[in-house]
Structure formats: structure tokens, C-alpha cells
Amino acid sequence: MEEQNYDKLKDALRQMSQYRAPEFVWDRIEDQLEQEGHLHQAIAALTSYTAPDRVWTHIETVLDRETKIRRLPTWGWSAAAGVAIVVTAALGIYQWNQTRGTVSYAYTVEKAVPHNSPRDWDSAEADVQEVQNRYAHFCKYQSQNDADCGLDNELKELNEAKAELVEIIAQYGEDPSLIRQLGELEVDRSRVVKAMVEKIQTS
Structure with a gap:
């Protein structure tokens, strides 16, 4: 039984028509292989690039600045808040004086005392x-x-x-x-x- 089925399978395979891909498929595959080959050659021909020292110095400076900003101590924030409060108060007083329409000035007068030669x-x-x-x-x-x-x-x-x-x-x-x-x-x-x-x- 198994031998009969095996023979039938072989006969069916022999009778099947072979599949041939169209020519444009092989052309496309060949083009892709050529492009990959050119790409590998170009990569191999590339010279190694070394960045100037100033580039690395700039990067380190930026990283240090970001680190300092992230690690700003609490007293730094307190001082900044204090300055902001003083500036806000000064602006408020200035605007209040402007709305009043009066400005006061303080000055001193010093009389020159004559001295003998x-x-x-x-x-x-x-x-x-x-x-x-x-x-x-x-x-x-x-x-x-x-x-x-x-x-x-x-x-x-x-x-x-x-x-x-x-x-x-x-x-x-x-x-x-x-x-x-x-x-x-x-x-x-x-x-x-x-x-x-x-x-x-x-x-």
C-alpha cells in the first residue's frame, strides 16, 4: 500500500510543470546585489573621522552645565526666590508710584567749608x-x-x-x-x- 502511494507521488511530481520566475524578478535581484556590493565597497573605503578637541570640550562643558543645573542646591533656589521677591516688590512699588503720579527724590546739600591755604x-x-x-x-x-x-x-x-x-x-x-x-x-x-x-x- 505504501509502495503504491509512493509510486503515485513520484509520477505526480514528474508530471508537474516546472515554475520559472519572470526575467524582471532576476534583474531586480541582480540590481539589489550590485547595490549592496557598491555599498560595502564605499563603507570599506571610508576614512575614520576624528572630531577636533574643541568639539569634545564643548560637549563636556554642556554636560557639566546640565549637571550643575540639575544639582543646584536648595540654598541656590532660596536665593533665586529671594531675588525674585525683591524684584517683584521693587516693580510693584515703582508701578504704585507711577499710578500716584508723584515721584520723591532724596538729596543732600554739602556746603563747602573754606580752608586756609x-x-x-x-x-x-x-x-x-x-x-x-x-x-x-x-x-x-x-x-x-x-x-x-x-x-x-x-x-x-x-x-x-x-x-x-x-x-x-x-x-x-x-x-x-x-x-x-x-x-x-x-x-x-x-x-x-x-x-x-x-x-x-x-x-
Whole structure:
């Protein structure tokens, strides 16, 4: 039974007509194979590309910036919120003033106090030197308290400061700010000299 069926199968296969694909199918397959071959050749002929260093530096900078933005600490957000609140409040106050139609300004007026020229102060320098000499004599022979003789050192410091300032004025001219500083030094020197005279007179 099995042999009869096998023979029938062989006869049926022999009687079947063979299938032949149309020519355009084989042409299409051949074209695709040629294209793949050209593609592989082109890929093999490609040279390796190395990006410039600046490209990698830019990429690292962008990544670092994104990381810093993602890792912004809580105090950074607090500071940003505080700045936003201050800016909002300032804008609100500005708009409120605009709607009121009034603007207030604050200003100060400083009157220029006339100072004598350094040449005028130099005329009293001989008197200051005389008081200083008498005060030194007082401290050496009459004073019973070392605390009474501290004015001499203070006057020496003021004299040195005055000498430096006078030298600057000689180089750069009688600038109002420099003259003002020199006037303040003269006020301090006058205070110290007056205190020296009082010490000498009360002895």
C-alpha cells in the first residue's frame, strides 16, 4: 500500500510543470546585489573621522552645565526666590508710584567749608614748635605722671601725617579733597597743642 502511494507521488511530481520566475524578478535581484556590493565597497573605503578637541570640550562643558543645573542646591533656589521677591516688590512699588503720579527724590546739600591755604598754616608752625619744646621740658623736669606726657607722641604722629600730605599737595596741586584732609589734621594738631598748653599752665 505504501509502495503504491509512493509510486503515485513520484509520477505526480514528474508530471508537474516546472515554475520559472519572470526575467524582471532576476534583474531586480541582480540590481539589489550590485547595490549592496557598491555599498560595502564605499563603507570599506571610508576614512575614520576624528572630531577636533574643541568639539569634545564643548560637549563636556554642556554636560557639566546640565549637571550643575540639575544639582543646584536648595540654598541656590532660596536665593533665586529671594531675588525674585525683591524684584517683584521693587516693580510693584515703582508701578504704585507711577499710578500716584508723584515721584520723591532724596538729596543732600554739602556746603563747602573754606580752608586756609597750607601756606597760612605754616606761619603758625613756629608757635607750635615752641609749645612742643616747653611741653618736652615740662615732661622731663616737672611732670609727676607719665600719662601727662602722651600728647607728645600724638603730636609727632600728626606732624608726620601732615608732612606726607603736604608733599602730596606739592606734587599734585591744591586739590579740594587734599586741602580738606589737611584742614582736619590741623584741627587735630590744634587740639593737641591746646592740651599741651593746659598741662604746662596747670603745673
